[in-house]
Each structure stands twice: as C-alpha cells, then as structure tokens.
Amino acid sequence: MDAIDRNILNLLVVDGRMSLTDIARSVALSVPAVKRRIGRLERDGVIKGYTAIVAEPGARKLHALVELFCAGQTEREDIIRVFQDRPEVLVAFTVAGDSDVVMLVQTDGTDHLESLLIDLRRHPLVRQTRSQVMLNTLMGRITL
Missing domain, CATH: 3.30.70.920 (Lrp/AsnC effector binding domain/regulation of amino acid metabolism (RAM) domain)
Structure with a gap:
C-alpha cells in the first residue's frame, strides 16, 4: 500500500459514496486506475466493507x-x-x-x-x- 492508496482510503472514510471521478481527481489518477486500486484494496481485505450510519428520528445516541x-x-x-x-x-x-x-x-x-x-x-x-x-x-x- 502506498501513499495514493492511503489517500484513497482517507477519501472513502470521509465519504464512502464518493464517485470514482472525484476520487481520481483528488489523487491525480485516471478513473480506471482508481477503480483497480479500490478493487485490490477490497480483495486484499484492506477495505472490509461499506456501511450507512443511520440516525433514528428523535433518538439521542x-x-x-x-x-x-x-x-x-x-x-x-x-x-x-x-x-x-x-x-x-x-x-x-x-x-x-x-x-x-x-x-x-x-x-x-x-x-x-x-x-x-x-x-x-x-x-x-x-x-x-x-x-x-x-x-x-x-x-x-x-x-x-
């Protein structure tokens, strides 16, 4: 894992729904290159999954x-x-x-x-x- 992978991970941590285009722009790579890197990070178990954090109406956590x-x-x-x-x-x-x-x-x-x-x-x-x-x-x- 290199600095670009870490930058991609940081972007996904902040916004797991960030588009490949926006990630590519942020890390100065092509969209296919970012897609390959994310796929490798998923296969290698670095990215274990994606989740939605849902706020329950009226509930204070x-x-x-x-x-x-x-x-x-x-x-x-x-x-x-x-x-x-x-x-x-x-x-x-x-x-x-x-x-x-x-x-x-x-x-x-x-x-x-x-x-x-x-x-x-x-x-x-x-x-x-x-x-x-x-x-x-x-x-x-x-x-x-």
Whole structure:
C-alpha cells in the first residue's frame, strides 16, 4: 500500500459514496486506475466493507471512547472476538500506549453503556476498561 492508496482510503472514510471521478481527481489518477486500486484494496481485505450510519428520528445516541486493557500477550484475533459481535462498537483500533485497544461505541444511553462495559469486563481477556463519554462533536472529519 502506498501513499495514493492511503489517500484513497482517507477519501472513502470521509465519504464512502464518493464517485470514482472525484476520487481520481483528488489523487491525480485516471478513473480506471482508481477503480483497480479500490478493487485490490477490497480483495486484499484492506477495505472490509461499506456501511450507512443511520440516525433514528428523535433518538439521542451516546457515544464513548472505550479503552480495553487485555491480560498478557494476546493475539489480535482473540482480542477481536471480545467485541466483534457487539453492534455498539462502531470502530476499534489497536494503539500504542497504556491500553491495547480503543473503540468508538454508540449506545442508547448511560445504562446501555454501563451494560456494555460490564459485558466486556466479563471476558477473560479483559483486565480493565476505561471510558470517556463524548459530549459534543466539534469536527466530523475522520482520517487514518
């Protein structure tokens, strides 16, 4: 993966429906070249899928950053099993620092968040969690 692939990924993270023409213009490639690169990124598993984030009318969602601290040396696949079936987890990152994983989660409120944290802590690989509830969005751009 080179710098152009990373630029394409960043554009798709910000707008997964961005047209191939707009992406090509942004990265200074032809549309067929961008299509080939995206196809390769999908085949290689770098792009795992596309999703729509739907806001429920009248529903206020609670977002939080949740850090997982895992016991001992754990394999990536084992860590993923801790949260892969939890629809509340929107995205998860391995990180350098005190924790092993940082996740962005969305819940229906504080009771739902507390229930999620309790369930996560019950997993034998999880030593501890630490969370921060998000209050307001100051900017909505996401890049990797």
